[in-house]
Amino acid sequence: MKSYEVNFDGLVGPTHNYGGLSYGNVASQSNSQQSSSPKEAALQGLAKMKALMEMGFQQGVLAPQERPDVAALRRLGFSGTDAQVIERAAKEAMPLLVASCSASSMWVANAATVSPSADTADGRVHFTAANLNCKYHRSIEHPTTSRVLGAMFANQQHFAHHSALPAVAQFGDEGAANHTRFCREYGEAGVEFFVFGRSAFDNRYPAPQKYPARQTLEASQAVARLHGLREDGVVYAQQNPNVIDQGVFHNDVIAVGNGEVLFYHEDAFLETEQMLAELESKLARVGGKFQSVCVPRSAVTVDDAVRSYLFNSQLLSRPDGSMLLIVPQECQANERVWAYLQSLTSSGGLIREVKVFDLKQSMQNGGGPACLRLRVALNETELAAVNPGVIMTPPLYGSLTAWVEKHYRDRLSESDLADPQLLLECRTALDELTQILKLGAVYPFQIN
Template identity: 50%
Template sequence: MTAFEVNFDGLIGPSHNYGGLSDGNLASATHAGAVSNPREAALQGLEKMRMMLRSGLVQGVLPPLPRPNFDFLVSAGFGGTDAQIIESAARVAPHLLKAAYSASSMWTANAATVSPSADSADGRLHFTTANLSTMLHRSIEHPDTTATLISLFDNEDHFAVHSALPMHPDFADEGAANHVRLCAEHGAAGVELFVFGRLAGESTLGFPARQSRLASESVIRGHALASNRSVLLRQSVDAIDSGAFHNDVVCVGALDTLFFHELAFDDTKAALAAIRQAADGLFELKPVMVADAEVPISDAIRSYLFNSQLVQMPGEDRLVLIAPTETQEMESTRVFCEKMVSGNGPIGRVEYVDVRQSMHNGGGPACLRLRVVMTEAEINACHQGVLLDEEAIDELQDVVTATYRDRLAPSDLADPKFADECRAAREQLLAVLDLESLA
């Protein structure tokens, strides 16, 4: 069956700021407290979407979540008017106010885990919203994310949207950032890789291992996936402690190609053997491993070489890597990419994009998108307002230019007027996308 890989990018919200909220995310920690530029961030993201659209791909968008999250602040004991809640939180618990304003839903790779209809026993496209329970600021996203996904995929004949797993450490789930699907072609049955950092009940030293094996197993069951086509792999402690807080910081895959760092997995030899066994009869795996001697894992993480989109462009025989400009600016990763594309391997071209505002908070091109393999019937059945064309991108950019600030410091979150700005901006964005029901 013919199917298309649709990239649903997160539209960066007006409260994009450098709060330094993410333990284990080196970029987030490095830029904590710096002044951000929400307008530039959103425009950079929209230009990346435009580039993908002009390449002949189907491009979608997910709107920002409502910020600040007043329900979260009220549950933390703050009351009164909106202005009073913000003023009290800013005075008493500024870290909670930063969490309530977090724009981290822009990284839609963490929105959900997605399994296409070709893989599921019931022939439907499945979504499980990530609970993101490890980090406070992200744990508040899932109710609004689920509501968004239901609005976009509101057709039970084609789609199944599952709520987040239980909010317990044993079920810690970070979504598609720890998930890779491999296949011969998008519409064919494939192999789904689920990468976890720890077992249920297991304690780890160093940076937190955010994905549990139990969470991945639960998603496999919920999506009705074949056990012999689902592979559970353990992420290496070296990768996590080096700053690979999600597997997509050290690994990305598309079609039959897996592009990964030597230190990505706990046991690389066993991981590749398990994938090949699961892929038997479907496709022949093409692994592209980057040796630590060529690109030290510290360089891979700082440049976000692997947090790139690996895509099949129309009319091109080899895959294209959509990498951040930081990959081009770092010598070891630039040299590796030049060597890689000059060979005859499965990746034939690297396209560099500027998403620097996102990168400063620890998110590259791959973080900004949720990959959804869809048949033509499924594309027609989803909410059409979020499938972009040039005119829609222009309209979204006009709203961003008119309503977003070009300078935002963490201290600005204490201004109650900023909450009104965020609400007004989001309402205008939702109007462009025909999603006023989410306002």
Template identity: 55%
Template sequence: MTTAVEANADGLIGPTHSYAGLSPGNLASSLNGGQGSNPRAAVLQGLEKMKRLADLGLPQFVLPPHERPDIPFLRSLGFSGSDARVLEQAWKEAPTFAAAACSASPMWAANAATVTPSADSADGRVHFTPANLHTNLHRSLEHAQTKRALEALFPDPARFAVHDALHPVAHLADEGAANHVRLCAGHGEPGVNLLVWGRDAFAHWDGPWPARQTRQASEAITRRHGAHGVVLAQQSRAAIAGGTFHNDVVCVGALETLFHHELAFEDTAGTHAAVRAAATGFDPIFVEVSSADLPLADAISSYLFNSMLVSLPGESRLTLICPTETRDNPRAHAVAQGLVASNGPIGRVEYVDVRQSMRNGGGPACLRLRVVLTEAEIDAVHGPMRMNDDLFGVLTGWATRHYRDRLAPADLADPALLTETREALDSLTAILDFGDAFYAFQRT
């Protein structure tokens, strides 16, 4: 049996972290749109979460922020002159595009890519397809730089295959690992890859909010990865209408266990049956929470299912790492405590403070990309991006020096913020050993 672990690669929250309310269907994003943010607190919360996972014994890696404001994007719209002039013109003449160009949304690494581990791929490599995030303008700007970050973290083509994003059209709308759960007997053994789609690309969609993942996108990714053990399931239309913009808001899994709300799937019984049929060498365990115990609105506001379900070294039962909002919601907290008190697969619940992310609709699971890696694959990863005591200290000092502690949406137009952001990213490339041509502004 091949030994493997599930590592996490978290998005490092960027200096332009703000609440611009850019994502229809993301209720927290819409509710807090226009309010002031604290980028420094946000990045420090993210770093504390990464350090917590590393201290628990799991491999933890850092994905760098994207260059924001995205001046090349604004130039493509016809704005010209100095970079500061481009930013000024865009905010005056096309503020919606300017806001998209400033978004720090790449922080949510669950949307960075879909990952197929080597145990499940046809050629024995780990495969990544960056998500095109076609549904939202601000997120559709991410995939090219996401690919550069993944290539930096996973540089060995003999072990890793980093693909281009799918063609950016509505028929192939792809939101990445936020709609993917892998179940298995052990991380190094063949597993079941459950990919959840919201709509058929060729069928009429009449929901109040976008269904962001198409069935055709999920099918294309599994073909290009040569993925085995694939189960495609439809996301619940009721859940999407209620504000479940990604399936990871109502579903999470690890090893044999799938933990989900009763409204996670359009056909729950059929999904369970398909997973059982695809499982090899293990019996899937389904932990389902009813709407009576946890109404959908509470599931969304507490982000109980957007927690990280992890297998910790030396522990026989799984640990659920929840946002503090779960603890503060009486219904969600009762469900979490009931899991621990039972004889089920989840034996411990821990809480992390990611409030700055939560106010934009992103919990602990949104901030990380799960990647199953063997020992040899971990050795081939770019070492300076692995979280440890030294990197945590360096990045904490870096963030404290370069990030503002208060940012209103109007501040995104400040040309000084453009300068500050570039200084921060230029320094970061040295810390993570990327060279001096990782970002567009460095290459020009």
């Protein structure tokens, strides 16, 4: 039976704005309060989805969330009609309104952690929604994320869904941005690689001093238990706290893996040699041959990696066994990064080609190609059980492009977030989107 790694890309929402909400994310903070273009952002993301579909990769789409989140504002004491809640929040607590309008759900690498059926005890694909409790604006996402994923992967024979972990600091979970899977073939048993920034209960692990470590070891271990993973099919590694303090807020800003290959920066991890040896040993047990590509700091600094998002790229397997790297334009604009990539692809090694995409709107808010996608390994039977409305096709691309052109604003500034009309525009758009994607009622305004 054939198997695939399907990329489900997040569709950028109608309230895409530069709120500068993510402390520790250099791009998010440095572009704070600039005007954004929701329409351009969504079209850029859709163009990447279309391109990968046309290259022969399985591609899906994951819907954005309802914003502003009026229910979240009500829980914080704002009352009245929806318009009055927004008006009062804008007047009394603008930062809370900005947080409630965040379109950060587009970074679906943080939506959940996914384990394919070949790895799990019950032979189903398992999903655990990330609690994202390190940042308030992201911590309000997981209830809707769970409903959307449930509507996409609804067949209980093939798919199992877990609620987010307890929303406390000890179990901070950032989803697939800190999770990679290595395997010989997507449908075969593999090794799941969990990267954490700190331990909540064991002070033997060093912690960063400037920026928060968002993923805990305990959260990663809990997800592995929920998914029924074998001990010999899991590797835990600690992110280097020094690179977290340089703006590497998730592992996918400093490393990316696919198949049997890990592409990583020299300074990405602690105890790197021990980690590589464990990955090699455990993958060999299931018939795989682990390989790694280390980018030396002498060629690309951590600062280069953060500013270009070299590692927040998509590493994709092609039919001939070689790999393709999908990178943002910022990699081409960085002289050292581009020189490294040219030497990498000309050396005849594992990564043979680099394709560049314009994702400026996403990049300015702190997320690149890898942030925009959630990877789900599926065999043919499981793929057939996925809600077909979310699988990208040329007609769906056309429908979504027309939908964006119809509903999205060209420009959005912080002051625009106080406009109650924006909520109505968002709800109208999302109500239509659920029909296009055949999701049913997944948003609070559709349920309540």
